[in-house]
Amino acid sequence: MISGLQGLIQAALDATRRGRPDEAEPLLRQAAQEHPEAAAPHVLLAAQFAEAGQNELAEAAYLDCLARAPTLELARFQLGLLHLINGRAQAAEVNWRPLLDRGDAHPLKSFAQGLLEILRGHAESARHLIKEGMVLNMENQDLNTDMQGVLARLDAAVASSSGDAPSGVDGREESAPLGHFLISSYRTS
Numbered sequence: 001m002i003s004g005l006q007g008l009i010q011a012a013l014d015a016t017r018r019g020r021p022d023e024a025e026p027l028l029r030q031a032a033q034e035h036p037e038a039a040a041p042h043v044l045l046a047a048q049f050a051e052a053g054q055n056e057l058a059e060a061a062y063l064d065c066l067a068r069a070p071t072l073e074l075a076r077f078q079l080g081l082l083h084l085i086n087g088r089a090q091a092a093e094v095n096w097r098p099l100l101d102r103g104d105a106h107p108l109k110s111f112a113q114g115l116l117e118i119l120r121g122h123a124e125s126a127r128h129l130i131k132e133g134m135v136l137n138m139e140n141q142d143l144n145t146d147m148q149g150v151l152a153r154l155d156a157a158v159a160s161s162s163g164d165a166p167s168g169v170d171g172r173e174e175s176a177p178l179g180h181f182l183i184s185s186y187r188t189s
Contacts, residue, residue: 002027005031005034005035005038005040005041008027008028008030008031008034008041009027009028009031009040009041009044011024011027012024012025012027012028012031012044013044015027016048021048021051021052024044024048025045025048028041028044028045028048029041029045032045032064037068038068039065039066039068039069039072039075042061042062042064042065042068043061043062043065043072043074043075045057045061046058046059046061046062046064046065046075046078046079047078049061050078050082055082055085055086058082059079059082059083059086062075062078062079062082063079066079070098073098073099073106073108074108074140074143076095076096076098076099076108077096077099077108077111077112079095080092080093080095080096080099080112080115081115083095084115084119089116089119092112092115092116093116096112096116099112100112100113105132105136106136107133107134107136107137107140107143108133109133110129110130110132110133110136111129111130111133111137111143111147113129114126114127114128114129114130114132114133114147114150115130115150117129118150118154123154123157123158126154127151127154127155130147130150130151130154131151133147134147134148
């Protein structure tokens, strides 16, 4: 029998690495129940739910995590992404406010700003901010890989637009094609 927060989390991570999320989930639920103050089981559950496309469960788990650790910025960023996936850009921006209000250069701030710029139809500004975030992000290569995918899909969306100034890149506040691209690209990734 596995016991202790670290033992349960390690066993869940091992199960995930073996491709057995069905074994990891009960271990993480047990860790959350036995250690209600801990944020780690909730953030790991959220990641598992998001990977499985269970966005509502992932969102609830991220909220549980942030209730325990409001300064856990990666969880805050991922929750904002889920808001975008579910078509709630305003909720994403509100959730990201602590990241956006940072006075320093930070990768999650740049990524959040860039994603919001896509929704506003400002492709060049978005591209610049996401690339800036990738340069600043030395800790999470997987996130840089995800953001590189966003850039590739953004470039493809802009290239497929007609005319010299693709819709939404000419200074207008909103762009249905680019905003739709962002939401749909996360739903399929």
